[in-house]
Amino acid sequence: MDITTPDIPLCRVADIPDGGVLGLDPATPHGEALVLARDGDRVRAWLNICPHTGRRMDYAPNLFLFKSGLLTCAVHGASFALAENGLCVQGPCRGDSLSSVPLRVEGGAVYRA
Ligand code: FES
Numbered sequence: 168m169d170i171t172t173p174d175i176p177l178c179r180v181a182d183i184p185d186g187g188v189l190g191l192d193p194a195t196p197h198g199e200a201l202v203l204a205r206d207g208d209r210v211r212a213w214l215n216i217c218p219h220t221g222r223r224m225d226y227a228p229n230l231f232l233f234k235s236g237l238l239t240c241a242v243h244g245a246s247f248a249l250a251e252n253g254l255c256v257q258g259p260c261r262g263d264s265l266s267s268v269p270l271r272v273e274g275g276a277v278y279r280a
Pocket of ligand 1: 244
């Protein structure tokens with residue numbers, strides 16, 4: 168499954184912990200790794216790419232430092248406020264934002280828009 172295909176669900180809403188994040192890797196080498204965040208029925212996504220140096224933000228595949236709404240990059244510690252659409256609020260790329268990925272939710276499943 169290639170997660171860049173809009174007709175194939177990325178995951179179920181229930182796969183994402185409420186108030187937490189879920190990382191997804193692409194099935195192909197040319198796909199994009201994503202970070203999905205859930206707040207109740209609301210699901211948002213960003214590329215798993217730190218705007219500081221372009222590296223992945225997880226400390227192990229799809230394991231993230233996430234607490235109190237802040238996603239912290241495991242490389243140099245930049246913190247991103249997911250409630251502020253991924254704005255970096257602390258660290259070396261303060262003021263930059265994560266790249267958001269449009270989604271749609273249908274029937275409890277999450278798709279790329
Ligand atoms: S690569 Fe993320 S803070 Fe430097």
